[in-house]
Amino acid sequence: MLVLGLETSCDETAAAVVEDGKAIRSNIISSQVLVHAEYGGVVPEVASRQHLATVVKVVRAALAEARVQPEEIDGIAATCGPGLVGPLLVGLELGKSMAYALGRPVVGVNHLAGHLAAIFLEHATNPPPPPFPHVALLVSGGHTTLFRVEGQARTCLLGSTRDDAAGEAFDKVGKLLGLGYPGGVVIDRLAGAGDAKAISLPRALPGREDLDFSFSGLKTAVATRLFAFGRPEGPALADFCASFQAAVVDVLVRKARRALARENLCDLLVCGGVAANRGLRQALAAAAAEDGFSLYVPAPVLCTDNAAMIALAGTWALARGERGALDLSVDPGLPLS
Numbered sequence: 001m002l003v004l005g006l007e008t009s010c011d012e013t014a015a016a017v018v019e020d021g022k023a024i025r026s027n028i029i030s031s032q033v034l035v036h037a038e039y040g041g042v043v044p045e046v047a048s049r050q051h052l053a054t055v056v057k058v059v060r061a062a063l064a065e066a067r068v069q070p071e072e073i074d075g076i077a078a079t080c081g082p083g084l085v086g087p088l089l090v091g092l093e094l095g096k097s098m099a100y101a102l103g104r105p106v107v108g109v110n111h112l113a114g115h116l117a118a119i120f121l122e123h124a125t126n127p128p129p130p131p132f133p134h135v136a137l138l139v140s141g142g143h144t145t146l147f148r149v150e151g152q153a154r155t156c157l158l159g160s161t162r163d164d165a166a167g168e169a170f171d172k173v174g175k176l177l178g179l180g181y182p183g184g185v186v187i188d189r190l191a192g193a194g195d196a197k198a199i200s201l202p203r204a205l206p207g208r209e210d211l212d213f214s215f216s217g218l219k220t221a222v223a224t225r226l227f228a229f230g231r232p233e234g235p236a237l238a239d240f241c242a243s244f245q246a247a248v249v250d251v252l253v254r255k256a257r258r259a260l261a262r263e264n265l266c267d268l269l270v271c272g273g274v275a276a277n278r279g280l281r282q283a284l285a286a287a288a289a290e291d292g293f294s295l296y297v298p299a300p301v302l303c304t305d306n307a308a309m310i311a312l313a314g315t316w317a318l319a320r321g322e323r324g325a326l327d328l329s330v331d332p333g334l335p336l337s
Contacts, residue, residue, distance in 0.1 A: 002068060003075045003318065004098070005311025006059070008091030009083025009111045010141070011035075011042045013054040016307035017066035017073070021315040022122045025066035027301070027308040030054050037181045041171065048086030055090055059098075062307070070102055077314020080108030080324075081334030082142070088330035096326055106324045107317045112138060112336040114309035115271040116149060118302040121312055125299040130267040134296075137256045139280075140272030141167035141184075144213045144252070146259045147336070149269070152316045155336055158259050159211025166248050167274045169215040173222050173244055178231060187241045188277050194235070194242030199225070201247040211255050211262075218247055245279045253283050257291060266293045275303040 001021070007014040011032040017025040032050045036042050063070060078095030081088060092108065099106035115138050120129045135158070136147045144165045146158040164172075167184060174183010179190075202221050204214035222244060232240045256268055270284060275297055288295040302309060 001074045001315065002066075002072060003077055003311045003315045004059070004062070004073045005109075005307035005309070005314055006055075006076070006078040006091040006095045007111075007114070007305055007307040007310045008051045008055065008087045009079045009081075010087060010305060011047050011050075012305040013051050013058050014305065014307035015055075015059045015062035016311050017062055017068055018121070018308055018311035018315060021312060021319070022120065024121055024123065024308045025068065026062045027306055028058050028062040028065065029306055030058050033182060040175050040181050042084070044084045044086055047084060048090060051087050051090040055094055059094070070098070073102065073104060075104055075314065075318045076106045077109045077310050077317070078106065079111050079114065079310050080328065081110065081331035083111055083332060085330060085332050088332065092328065092330055096324070096328060100326060105318060106328070107314050107322050108324050108328050109310045109313045109317065110334055110336050111310075112143065112145070113153065113313045115140070116147070116155070116269070117313040117316070118271055118298040118306075118309040119269055119296050121298075121302060121308055123299045123302060126302070127296055130269050130294065130296045133263075133265060134267035134269055135256065135259045135263055135265050136269040136271060137252065138272045139166050139252060139270070139274040141165060141171065143272065144215070146211050146255060148263050148265075153320070157336070158263070159213065159255065161213040161215065163214050163216040164219065166213070166215060166252060167272070169219055169248060170274070172219055176223055176226055177237070177240070184274070184277070187245055188279060190238045190241040191245040191279055194238030194240070196242040196246035198239035199243035201243055203247060203251050209258075211259050213251060213255065215248065218244075245277075249277075249280050249283045252280060253287050256284070257287055260291070260293055267296065268293055269296045271298055271303060273304045276300040
């Protein structure tokens with residue numbers, strides 16, 4: 001079974017072909033980072049226009065790399081939410097048009113379901129997938145959420161961010177530090193040479209025993225410190241990045257450990273773009289060694305937004321008998337049920 005996946009929820013135009021729900025035949029990603037770097041963040045209207053200009057070329061490249069003709073595709077899966085309305089519409093409408101022209105089924109895929117599925121794809125650096133049930137920490141630019149995953153398309157929300165997502169905090173602090181866009185990658189690189197204990201920064205919701213997150217207060221603390229003391233340079237900048245990253249990572253690891261204990265589970269999946277952060281990976285690996293739980297993290301290319309994960313989640317949905325009508329639309333706030 002060959003499924004074409006389309007992902008256009010934010011600023012990556014991606015298309016992929018996945019065979020039999022596991023083998024990646026192609027996974028093409030066209031990034032808009034250079035386009036949005038001028039603005040210091042993603043501009044939805046600009047992103048929509050870039051998707052329009054790029055999506056057909058990306059789909060053709062994915063089919064060519066997979067050595068598949070359009071009529072050989074058995075189904076099409078397109079992200080329908082959550083995300084930015086304009087970008088989502090580009091991918092979904094193309095998917096529906098192709099499905100109609102080819103006489104193939106189409107299914108809308110929740111972007112978060114795609115991230116949770118990525119670990120089940122065959123990849124040289126992917127570990128064997130976790131058993132069900134397991135706890136999943138999904139941490140990205142738009143989401144910081146803990147789930148109990150019972151099976152394919154069977155999840156229970158345990159906790160989520162009350163304001164900003166961790167990835168958003170990374171990028172906005174990177175902008176405050178003048179590190180460009182996306183700032184999270186630069187912070188991670190500089191943090192490797194810094195002292196994480198050099199600067200005292202707050203950890204959100206320290207006295208609460210729930211599984212929710214909050215990062216707006218940390219951003220405010222960073223902005224206040226920069227206003228008072230100015231932007232650090234050289235080794236001091238590395239120390240600042242390391243201290244900020246530690247403040248985010250400490251909270252993510254603490255809440256993930258708490259979720260495992262409360263759910264009486266010993267398998268943790270970490271996915272989403274921030275799962276590629278080296279500081280987070282190292283801290284979770286240390287926690288896993290200390291607590292005795294098993295840690296599962298997809299390959300970095302499968303952590304960030306990609307279409308292979310959408311094709312896999314779509315394969316599962318098609319196998320369950322799900323089909324999208326031609327009036328299928330997008331939902332920028334689509335929850336994961």
